[in-house]
């Protein structure tokens with residue numbers, strides 16, 4: 424297909440293409456993508472992010488560049504440059520304001536993803552991180568069918584059995600479509616009371632470990648609940664730069 | 675259309691039809707639907723739930739009836755009876771096991787929702803609660819276009835600005851499609867350390883109130899983070915029956 428050839432041309436300068444998905448919403452996929460990007464930049468890599476959450480794009484908000492603009496230059500779309508040189512493409516940049524809903528059915532969403540991949544000049548980058556919305560529908564399918572050579576998939580969950588019940592389906596999706604699976608990140612694993620030091624597993628225990636063990640992959644990290652992390656995401660600053668010695672960073 | 679007439683016939687015995695949505699995933703929509711159903715049953719109402727999360731159906735898990743079966747009786751599908759007489763229809767009942775992903779694009783999902791509405795014998799009920807997945811795409815659009823007379827919409831969020839940024843879009847969706855909006859439920863509003871009593875706003879503060887104020891609707895409740903609630907959802911028992919005096923119940 425004509426589009427696939429064009430996409431190959433556009434992404435050929437990207438060394439590693441990593442997909443972050445979950446199946447379940449609100450588990451911290453976007454937080455993981457943004458913090459992973461920060462970490463890779465600190466190590467000197469050039470990183471781009473494609474925000475594929477058409478209905479709820481929040482990568483720009485977490486990078487502090489919400490409501491930014493994509494420039495068009497001679498037939499190509501230029502990603503927006505955020506902190507640490509991270510380049511971003513997101514539906515958020517195409518909406519007139521924060522209240523505007525994207526009321527699209529599957530075919531329009533699939534087309535938007537095709538446009539992002541084929542019209543953007545991705546340039547020479549070490550990493551392209553793709554943030555996928557919840558579910559195993561149009562958005563992940565379009566990415567898997569259109570993106571040549573995917574190097575790895577990271578699946579994010581919280582410890583609860585409810586989340587595990589949905590995230591297992593995403594792992595099966597990855598296996599059926601023969602994508603390389605890097606592992607599972609468990610987020611919101613525990614909360615330590617800053618005052619008395621008690622530890623609470625608010626969302627239960629062990630969901631990430633069970634999925635990793637049963638589905639034959641690795642548990643890459645367990646990230647604690649941390650109000651400072653939520654604040655960093657809300658205010659658009661880098662958590663890792665502000666709190667380099669925290670539990671979250673070590674994960 | 676033929677289907678709409680059939681649907682009208684099927685749902686005519688349902689007095690009140692309530693939609694619960696959010697736009698953002700993982701904020702507690704399903705938990706709210708299940709607990710609302712429990713509460714209505716305790717008051718003596720007959721309640722049914724339609725789980726419209728095709729990719730991540732978790733209503734049956736929270737009711738302790740995951741992997742149940744829908745019976746077909748003379749051309750109609752019979753909902754499954756769970757605790758308190760709650761009747762449930764969910765994609766979860768159609769999957770061979772918990773690992774099976776539903777890898778469908780928009781048109782197939784829209785068709786599944788049409789089948790749920792038109793093939794199920796909903797019977798005489800006081801309430802039908804519809805649990806919608808994240809986003810403003812195929813599933814909510816199909817429900818709004820196919821379901822005659824929607825009586826109210828409840829929108830669930832957590833306090834974070836990131837969630838607020840996405841949930842505002844869902845409120846605009848509801849307004850554009852002229853649905854009656856009952857209000858906003860803010861979930862995971864705070865956590866109180868059981869040991870020392872300190873209060874933590876892990877996901878920030880005020881997102882639900884800001885959305886309600888700016889979009890001209892009411893904040894219906896603020897529900898705290900409670901490990902016992904997560905456990906009730908994971909194990910499929912009724913939180914309200916086990917802990918009738920908790921903060922969560924009062925909300």
Ligand SMILES: Nc1ncnc2c1ncn2[C@@H]1O[C@H](COP(=O)(O)OP(=O)(O)O)[C@@H](O)[C@H]1O
Pocket residue numbers: 445447448449450451452453454455481610611646647648649650652653654656657699700834835836837876877
């Ligand atoms: N470990 C954590 N501690 C505190 N807040 C978190 C943590 N991980 C994520 N969050 C917050 O939880 C919400 C959901 O995270 P998000 O990354 O948007 O999830 P997803 O992309 O899976 O929908 C956001 O408000 C985010 O700031």
Ligand SMILES: Nc1ncnc2c1ncn2[C@@H]1O[C@H](COP(=O)(O)OP(=O)(O)O)[C@@H](O)[C@H]1O
Pocket residue numbers: 448449583584585586625626696698699700701702703704705706732861862897898899900901903904905907908
């Ligand atoms: N107030 C709360 N306290 C503790 N756990 C909660 C609370 N609300 C929801 N949960 C848990 O958080 C996870 C997400 O909730 P869920 O209802 O599945 O969200 P959604 O339907 O919006 O995706 C589930 O594991 C659920 O048990």
Ligand SMILES: [Zn+2]
Pocket residue numbers: 616617618619620621867868869870871872
């Ligand atoms: Zn404490």
